[in-house]
Amino acid sequence: MxxxxxxxxxxxxxxxxxxxxxxxxAVSFAFAAGQQENQAAGAEETVTLEWWTWxxxxxxxxxxxxxxxxxxxxxxxxxxxxxxxxxxxFETKMTTALGSGVGGPDVTFFxxxxxxxxxxxxxxxxERDNFDTSIYYxxxxxTKTQFDGKTIGLPLxxxxxxxxxxxxxxxxxxxxxxxxxxxxxxxxxxxRKVANPDKKIxxxxxxxxxxxxxxFNHGEDVRLYSPDSKVxxxxxNSPGSQQAYEWFYDLMRxxxxxxxxxxxxxxxxxxxxxxxxxxxxxxMATLNQGHMLNAVKEGMxxxxxxxxxxxxxERYVNAWSLMVSIWEGSENPDESWEFLKWxxxxxxxxxxxxxxxxxxxxxxxxxxxxxxxxxxxxGFLKVLEDTNVAIWRGTHPSGSKVESGIKDLWxxxxxxxxxxxxIKAELDALVPAAQLTLEEAKKTLGK
Amino acid sequence: xxxxxxxxxxxxxxxxAYVCISPWLIGFLIFTIMPISFTIYxxxxxxxxxxxxxxxxxxNYIFMFTKDPIFWQSLKVTSLYVVMSLPIIIIFxxxxxxxxxxxxxxxxLYRTLFYIPAVISxxxxxxxxxxxxxxxxxxxxxxxxxxxIKGPGWFWDPVWALPSVASMSVWKVGGSAVIYxxxxxxxxxxxxxxxxxxxxxxxxxxxxxxxxxxxxxLFFQLIIQMIECFKVFTEAFVITKGGPLKxxxxxxxxxxxxxxxHFNTGYASALILVLVTVIMGMTVxxxxxxxxxxxxxxxxxxx
Numbered sequence: 064m065x066x067x068x069x070x071x072x073x074x075x076x077x078x079x080x081x082x083x084x085x086x087x088x089a090v091s092f093a094f095a096a097g098q099q100e101n102q103a104a105g106a107e108e109t110v111t112l113e114w115w116t117w118x119x120x121x122x123x124x125x126x127x128x129x130x131x132x133x134x135x136x137x138x139x140x141x142x143x144x145x146x147x148x149x150x151x152x153f154e155t156k157m158t159t160a161l162g163s164g165v166g167g168p169d170v171t172f173f174x175x176x177x178x179x180x181x182x183x184x185x186x187x188x189x190e191r192d193n194f195d196t197s198i199y200y201x202x203x204x205x206t207k208t209q210f211d212g213k214t215i216g217l218p219l220x221x222x223x224x225x226x227x228x229x230x231x232x233x234x235x236x237x238x239x240x241x242x243x244x245x246x247x248x249x250x251x252x253x254x255r256k257v258a259n260p261d262k263k264i265x266x267x268x269x270x271x272x273x274x275x276x277x278x279f280n281h282g283e284d285v286r287l288y289s290p291d292s293k294v295x296x297x298x299x300n301s302p303g304s305q306q307a308y309e310w311f312y313d314l315m316r317x318x319x320x321x322x323x324x325x326x327x328x329x330x331x332x333x334x335x336x337x338x339x340x341x342x343x344x345x346x347m348a349t350l351n352q353g354h355m356l357n358a359v360k361e362g363m364x365x366x367x368x369x370x371x372x373x374x375x376x377e378r379y380v381n382a383w384s385l386m387v388s389i390w391e392g393s394e395n396p397d398e399s400w401e402f403l404k405w406x407x408x409x410x411x412x413x414x415x416x417x418x419x420x421x422x423x424x425x426x427x428x429x430x431x432x433x434x435x436x437x438x439x440x441x442g443f444l445k446v447l448e449d450t451n452v453a454i455w456r457g458t459h460p461s462g463s464k465v466e467s468g469i470k471d472l473w474x475x476x477x478x479x480x481x482x483x484x485x486i487k488a489e490l491d492a493l494v495p496a497a498q499l500t501l502e503e504a505k506k507t508l509g510k
Numbered sequence: 511x512x513x514x515x516x517x518x519x520x521x522x523x524x525x526x527a528y529v530c531i532s533p534w535l536i537g538f539l540i541f542t543i544m545p546i547s548f549t550i551y552x553x554x555x556x557x558x559x560x561x562x563x564x565x566x567x568x569x570n571y572i573f574m575f576t577k578d579p580i581f582w583q584s585l586k587v588t589s590l591y592v593v594m595s596l597p598i599i600i601i602f603x604x605x606x607x608x609x610x611x612x613x614x615x616x617x618x619l620y621r622t623l624f625y626i627p628a629v630i631s632x633x634x635x636x637x638x639x640x641x642x643x644x645x646x647x648x649x650x651x652x653x654x655x656x657x658x659i660k661g662p663g664w665f666w667d668p669v670w671a672l673p674s675v676a677s678m679s680v681w682k683v684g685g686s687a688v689i690y691x692x693x694x695x696x697x698x699x700x701x702x703x704x705x706x707x708x709x710x711x712x713x714x715x716x717x718x719x720x721x722x723x724x725x726x727x728l729f730f731q732l733i734i735q736m737i738e739c740f741k742v743f744t745e746a747f748v749i750t751k752g753g754p755l756k757x758x759x760x761x762x763x764x765x766x767x768x769x770x771x772h773f774n775t776g777y778a779s780a781l782i783l784v785l786v787t788v789i790m791g792m793t794v795x796x797x798x799x800x801x802x803x804x805x806x807x808x809x810x811x812x813x
Contacts (some may be wrong), residue, residue: 507776507777
């Protein structure tokens with residue numbers, strides 16, 4: 064066979080392959096177009112909403128799927144396509160979808176402030192349906208629904224941190240249970256008394272970070288920077304801030320806590336000290352309502368009290384709610400609103416309260432909680448009345464960036480690399496860098 | 511006439527070739543060239559993803575090099591990690607490959623066993639090492655305690671944290687050894703026979719035959735493992751969170767926090783481009799030096 068014939072034969076094969084590929088593409092396109100037409104025809108009857116969610120201590124997958132089913136039964140023209148994903152994957156997917164404006168969900172958690180501009184404003188829908196927003200706890204309505212003067216979501220559930228104490232360990236050590244007006248000094252003293260290093264029992268955990276409720280309880284000037292987000296000086300290094308760091312210093316040297324490495328290895332990711340507490344190794348731990356309900360299930364003998372503060376000073380709480388919103392790119396805003404107001408309204412939250420571990424953000428529903436008369440539930444609901452740290456955090460999005468820049472001082476105290484008297488100088492030294500970080504962060508993250 | 515027919519066939523074949531590789535070419539353009547181009551563009555902007563990017567020229571780079579101590583810290587920590595970790599992977603990988611190249615019974619089993627760590631997820635490995643090096647109850651310090659040595663705080667000690675993370679590289683030598691093994695098995699056995707006949711000992715055979723003929727593999731390993739070392743992230747993300755005192759605050763951790771936690775995407779783009787430039791620079795340097803120490807079979811050094 065000559066080279067020329069070989070060449071022609073090869074070309075014929077190539078042509079055949081090319082035609083086959085074109086044919087396959089054509090068939091695929093025709094099939095896809097047909098599918099789309101079918102979907103469009105079906106859409107006239109029912110609308111399918113895409114609902115992105117995750118599972119947690121408060122609402123597991125089964126209860127959420129069951130809730131969606133109940134909604135579909137009462138709303139036959141709306142179908143819910145629930146897509147469950149891990150929190151980290153959820154954040155990446157949301158950021159990509161919202162940033163590109165393509166492929167976002169109809170309804171989902173808007174859990175990151177950076178996403179707020181992409182949520183659909185709900186004020187007109189609320190007004191149109193005369194939806195009663197006063198049913199929600201005021202603190203969460205203020206902190207978890209508003210952005211730029213508009214209502215962009217509804218608050219689902221409430222959560223808060225508080226101190227859970229192991230009554231058995233307290234009784235064993237002959238220590239009185241803490242009360243609501245207890246101070247940070249009381250906390251240290253109790254932790255020391257409850258600790259029993261020989262039995263590997265500790266009084267309390269090591270805090271994970273500063274500038275949370277206990278820090279704020281040290282005074283109004285104990286903030287990362289000024290309320291107008293302009294000045295770090297006088298806030299990060301204020302006398303109250305110094306006092307808070309010194310208190311942490313004393314805690315680390317009290318002998319009442321596990322070592323830093325024990326805390327890291329014996330605590331599961333994001334659960335904080337719950338494992339140690341549940342194992343009866345911690346007298347006190349800063350936990351939340353999900354942990355509290357697990358302790359009830361385990362039959363633990365425990366009490367609940369708010370975080371300690373200064374005598375007579377204002378008390379803060381790390382409390383949260385999850386804002387559920389409609390993506391501004393949703394093609395079905397009316398149906399999405401129907402689902403949203405049911406899901407985050409009394410019906411949906413009651414369902415998740417009765418069938419999972421959700422504490423509703425609606426007072427009238429919370430009162431129907433099956434153990435509402437129990438001490439621990441009363442204690443939890445009382446904590447919600449304190450001023451929420453989220454009010455400051457929510458209006459100062461640069462806070463986390465500034466805080467991450469000052470973490471070295473936290474490490475130095477934990478690792479015993481400085482003395483107590485160095486704390487003031489260390490705080491003063493952090494101010495210039497923190498000020499620069501604040502100014503840079505404001506450009507990208509806002510005030 | 512004949513020439514024009516020939517060139518028509520060539521042209522047609524060229525077109526056919528491009529048609530055939532077009533799926534890959536289109537994928538390469540969409541998934542590689544476009545993202546890289548956008549990253550370069552975004553590095554000159556202030557961008558939070560949700561709002562349109564704002565052109566700020568070289569400000570990200572100027573801030574990075576003149577006002578950002580965390581950039582320099584993370585670059586320093588990552589470079590030190592490369593310096594500590596790379597020799598472990600290169601040398602231990604070679605030693606393991608030499609052992610796995612011995613002709614003894616059950617060798618396939620040993621090879622499988624040593625390769626197993628390479629297929630275990632990075633997060634699981636990190637958790638395992640957290641427990642091994644736990645200062646109070648970890649296996650390493652418990653063993654040290656038995657011989658009267660008080661072990662350090664490992665991941666929780668600012669002096670030991672980086673060496674601890676680097677020592678985790680031992681876990682990766684199985685994967686490296688497999689590549690060496692392939693290189694070792696490509697060395698013709700006749701060379702060793704000839705050397706033995708000429709009276710060469712094992713040591714001479716190793717340094718005069720094994721190492722020179724293994725230099726292309728060494729060169730490949732050096733480039734690939736160096737890039738891998740610069741990309742260290744999981745260990746710090748899972749175990750140390752960059753601490754204590756930023757002793758393990760690796761470059762990619764800083765990039766991750768800027769890009770995906772603070773949504774400072776423009777600055778994160780600039781950060782990653784600097785890392786790419788550093789890696790490219792190091793690769794070019796190693797490539798340049800390779801002319802002096804890498805030997806390819808059939809190569810005529812005299813010419």
